[in-house]
Amino acid sequence: MPFSLTEPPLFTRLNTCERILIAGAGGGFDVYAGLPLALALWQSGKHVHLANLSFVDVDRLARGDLLRPGLAAVGPGSGGPAAYFPERSLSRWLAETGLPDTVFAFQRTGVRPLRAAYQALVRKLDLDALVLVDGGTDILMRGDEAGLGTPEEDMTSLAAADRIKVPTRLVVALGFGVDAYHGVCHSHVLENLAALDRDGAYLGAFSIPRESREGRLYVDAVDHAVAETPSRPSIVQGSVAAAVRGGFGDVPLGERTAGTELFINPLMAMYFAVELEALARRNIYLTRLRQTNTMREVSAVIREFREGLESTRPRRTFPH
Numbered sequence: 001m002p003f004s005l006t007e008p009p010l011f012t013r014l015n016t017c018e019r020i021l022i023a024g025a026g027g028g029f030d031v032y033a034g035l036p037l038a039l040a041l042w043q044s045g046k047h048v049h050l051a052n053l054s055f056v057d058v059d060r061l062a063r064g065d066l067l068r069p070g071l072a073a074v075g076p077g078s079g080g081p082a083a084y085f086p087e088r089s090l091s092r093w094l095a096e097t098g099l100p101d102t103v104f105a106f107q108r109t110g111v112r113p114l115r116a117a118y119q120a121l122v123r124k125l126d127l128d129a130l131v132l133v134d135g136g137t138d139i140l141m142r143g144d145e146a147g148l149g150t151p152e153e154d155m156t157s158l159a160a161a162d163r164i165k166v167p168t169r170l171v172v173a174l175g176f177g178v179d180a181y182h183g184v185c186h187s188h189v190l191e192n193l194a195a196l197d198r199d200g201a202y203l204g205a206f207s208i209p210r211e212s213r214e215g216r217l218y219v220d221a222v223d224h225a226v227a228e229t230p231s232r233p234s235i236v237q238g239s240v241a242a243a244v245r246g247g248f249g250d251v252p253l254g255e256r257t258a259g260t261e262l263f264i265n266p267l268m269a270m271y272f273a274v275e276l277e278a279l280a281r282r283n284i285y286l287t288r289l290r291q292t293n294t295m296r297e298v299s300a301v302i303r304e305f306r307e308g309l310e311s312t313r314p315r316r317t318f319p320h
Helices: 009-014 035-043 086-097 111-125 151-162 178-182 186-198 213-228 235-244 276-282 295-308
Strands: 019-024 047-053 066-068 071-074 103-106 129-135 168-174 202-207 270-275
Touching (some): 009 035, 009 168, 009 202, 009 270, 019 035, 019 103, 019 111, 035 047, 035 213, 047 111, 066 111, 071 086, 071 111, 086 103, 086 213, 103 111, 111 151, 129 151, 129 235, 151 168, 151 276, 151 295, 168 276, 178 235, 186 202, 186 270, 213 235
Parallel strands (some): 019 047, 019 129, 047 103, 129 168
Antiparallel strands (some): 066 071, 071 103, 168 270, 202 270
């Protein structure tokens, strides 16, 4: 497919798609990282749906919300935990903003049941595109890096989506640098992106403009989420929102980051996009996860893989 400097390749790939699912890969507030993309696609007339790997016990939601085991349709009035329910918080903001307010929630499981839930949603929505979104960049790790960040949820989602039959499957990451606090070496992120580029699978990077409609609404949604979840606000989305606002350096984000020196910067407000199939193919251990049923099994497989490595790629600092 030919690309042009005048349009981000990610949008070139999605131009011919009409029914698109944007799904948070890592759980928590990851789905918020897909919101600017969803807003732009809604504006262009696409049918866009939002979903997230949930940290809430989806199977215990009200019968009216549960579509099947492991999959729920969350709305503004959905029951569930009062203090922490990112999918419901986003749904409430969408409703207040006059946008489609259903946010699908996947149970936090191993790959096999998650893949089945994805397949059910693909059939229900008749999708022609799936975009996994990561808040941070650890979904881009291949397995032999010095640090993997928090890989369990991201890799479970990637392994599940890798076996889903949808014509267009992409991955986007937002929040470059955030995962340094979980041990990710971002020189390795750039090295992996360069390798994907050589494979023809890197779809470039672009910023969320502060004065764009998408930028303003994204910041408003994050502020709304903080108000809804004051005891557990998202550090990742708070960092990205601060970067979209033009913040730099040690920008205070609240009590959760008190005593930690942050490095908010414009790179955090940039999307990095890749082809999902190529990213999955470059991951060294992803095939080992395919038969897992629980997140505990996923963690055990990753731990066993890491313990079996003779060495990892040494950390590298930016040379400038």
